[in-house]
Every structure is written in structure tokens, then in C-alpha cells.
Amino acid sequence: MISPRKAILCFLTFGMSAFASDFNPNEVLVKYKDHASRSRIKMNQLYSSVGVEDVQHYSDSMSKFELLKLKENVRVNDAIMELEKSDSVEYAQPNYTLYALPAHEVEGVSEIAFMARTPCILPGIPFPPGCEDEDGGGGGDESSNKPNRPELKPAPEDVIPPVVDPDLDKAYGLSTIHAVEAWKIHQGSKKLIVANIDTGVDYNHPDLAFNMWRNPSPSDKNDVVGFDFVHNDGLPYDDNKHGTHTAGTIGAVGGNGAGISGVSPRVSIMALKFLSGEGSGSTSDAIRAIDYAIAHGAKILSNSWGGKGGDNKALRDAIERAREKDVLFVVAAGNDAEDNDGKDPQYPAAFDNENLISVAATDKNDKLASFSNYGKKTTHLGAPGASVYSTIPGNKYAKLSGTSMACPHVAGAAALLWSKNPSWTYKKVKSVLMSTVDPISALADKTITGGRMNVEKALLSTD
Secondary structure, three states: OOOHHHHHHHHHHHHHHOOOOOEEEEEEEEEEOOOOOOOHHHHHHHHHHHOEEEEEEOOHHHOOEEEEEEOOOOOHHHHHHHHOOOOOEEEEEEEEEEEEOOOOOOOOHHHOOOOOOOEOOOOOOOOOOOOEOHHHOOOEOOOOOOEOOOOOOOOOOOOOOOEOOOOHHHOHHHHHOOHHHHOOOOOEEEEEEEEEEEOOOOOOOOOOHHHEOOOOOOOOOOOOOEEEOOOOEOOOOOOOOHHHHHHHHHHOOOOEOOOOOOOOOEEEEEEEEOOOOOOEEEHHHHHHHHHHHHHOOOOEEEEOEEEOOOOOHHHHHHHHHHHHOOOEEEEEOOOOOOEOOOOOOOEOOOOOOOOEEEEEEEOOOOOEOOOOOEOOOOOOEEEEOOOEEEEEOOOEEEEEOOHHHHHHHHHHHHHHHHHHOOOOOHHHHHHHHHHOOEEOHHHOOOOOOOEEOOHHHHHHOOO
């Protein structure tokens, strides 16, 4: 009989290889040139020549983009070649699939990072641990494609005077990066907004609710704490685990007498869900999330996701739009145990946008985590990412591993640093975070800085 551990390892290996294709085979994302003529007659001629079945139009900062749904017999590459013959088209590309980044290591059943909703092998039998029968998958309503998600509760009051968070010692990353010492200098500010672009957030979690962003001008979609680009509404609830976990590392409420604290005990977390409960999403929705964050005042974007496709110009363009608005883009390096300087890197981690910080994962011993990507030219620094203890949906906590867990340590540190120095630019924040790392031998030839982040040093920096 196969052991449970071996069965789980086999399941995880299969789960990784069973991801969907790297792009949607029926969609093309197209960007039109500035001032291009897009009359109805001309566009209908173009759609007809390409084999377009339906068109999704965008507005505001994405007004030059369209998502084209192709007829069943039209191949993506053929459509792209036809589109790029048009003098109105700046570029066309596949609508690449992007993924939450699950860990490749297993340290024990209780610490397995099930980033997707895992189906039970046999209905009614709870194996592997944490699985869900298909018909019960996210609590969905049979009459609707939208899952049943809890309504947003009113924001709780601050805890005054502060009460010690009982489980701080379980979150070893806080002491590793000297966050506890940093809090004696500064504890953050709710004026600073971090967009957690992920699988959503359990916005009612008692260790997150006070630090959730509250939109001063919600739209008719009732986007009070953020937006769900999967279901196109204002309830970005996490039906996975991944996004709530990363949110807790960024900014679980400090001093409320519950659980842990995030790196920034006071912050505003904007929940932007573009990854489904299964842990995947499209480039087009990732871009919508990035642009929403920029438009609604986020200064830091935390991005624990990625995929292949170095020619993903639309994603690079979105990060560049963030740079133009003085917004910092923090991203996980990836979990392939590979060099992002090489031929098949993870994106957006390997992009060279000036406002991007790519983060590798370290463990409790300040070693490079076995699963972590790296890159002497593309990966900026390290942060704790192995067996990280943080919030998960349902008022719970868990240890998960991955560069996904390292990325929010840096996003939280950036929030702490920037809120202390609100006149700084993204360049200054990035420079100080990089110049104040603790050098460690495991990262000497693996990252640009050769070090693991130290947020106390960053706060004390006067450079």
C-alpha cells in the first residue's frame, strides 16, 4: 500500500504538470497604436479577416486594448500574424495564463501548500488531506457561476491600548528580518495602500479586517475592500488560501491580541482577486487588477504569481504604467529552483522594469530555499519563504512555503519604510531596501544584492 506521504507527493507532482496551457487557445490580447483609426467599418473588416467571434472592450488606461475571442477553427498564432499586418495594431499576443506559485517542497502534511482547491480522489473520502468533493468545491450555488461568499462586515474598532499578539513566535520571518525591532521605530500607517493582487483575501478575518482598505468612493459594483476580476464584482473573497496568507504577511493587524502581526502592523490592504480558486488567471485580468490598483491610490503592488511568456508585452506595459505613477511592483521569483537569468525564466519576475523588485525565498537557517528561483541579474534580494506562518480563510492560520510567501515580506517592509518617509519615491524605497540587506553566503551569487532583507536597517537608513 502506498504511504500517505508518497501519495501526496505524487498528487502534488501531477497537480503541477496538470496546469492548463500557458495561454488561452481562443483569445488574443491586442493593443492599438495611439491615434489609430478604429471606425466601426474598419474594425469589423479587421475582425472578419482575423476570425473574431466576440470582442471585450476596455476603458481608461486600457482603452487601447481589446480582448478578442476567436472562432473555434482559428489558431492564436495565425490571428496574431493577421492582426500585426494592420497599421492600427501596435502588437498582439496570446492571453497568457498566470498562476499562484505553490511550493515544490513538502515538510509535513500540516504544512502542505494546497494552492488549488484539491478534489478528493474518491468522493466522500477526505484524501488527500484538505481535499473537497467536486460538488462541494467552493460552496457555489448551482443556479449561479458565482460562489457563495460572505458579505463584508463593518470595519472593527482599533484595539486601544494594544494587546500582544500571542503567536508572533510562530512567524519566524518577522524576527529574521528584524521586524520586531523595526516596530519600535515605526509601525506603519493606514494611509499607505498595498494592493495584494492574488486569489483574494478573507476580508472578515479578525487579524486582517481592521487593516483592509476601505474605498472612499465605491462603484456600483460595491468595491469597498477591492475588486474580484474573476467574478466581476466587489467581493474579492479568497476561495483558495494563497491570497489570505500573503495578505497576513504584509499586514496582519499588530497589537490586537489575535494571532500574529504582518511586517507592517498598520497598513491598508487592497484585495484584488484575478486568480481563481484553482490558482490560475489570465494576463488580461492581471492587467485590469494592476490598473485598478494604480487608479485607486495603491503605492505598492504585491504579486505572488507568475508564468512563462517573456513576450508578454501587455503585462510589461502595465508594470510600466505603475512606474509612471510612482508605484512599486514586488514579485515572487518563482518556485522552479531555476536561474531566472537563464533561457526559460519566470515572468514577471525576470522583467527589467525599474520599479520591480523580485524576491527569492530563504529558510529558517538563512539558506536559499530548495524550491526558490534566483538570478544574479534578475532577482534582487531574499526574504523568508519556507514554512511561513500566516492567516488563511475561516479565521485560521497555517504554514505555507514558496517565493509567494517571501514576496509579501518585502511588500510589507516597503509599506513600513514608505509610510515613515512619505515624500520618498519608489526609486528611493527600492534603493534603501536593497542597500540595507544582511549579506548571506547562500545569496552571494544568486541575487543582485547578495543578501536577505533587514527592515530595521532600512528604517534606520539616512541615505
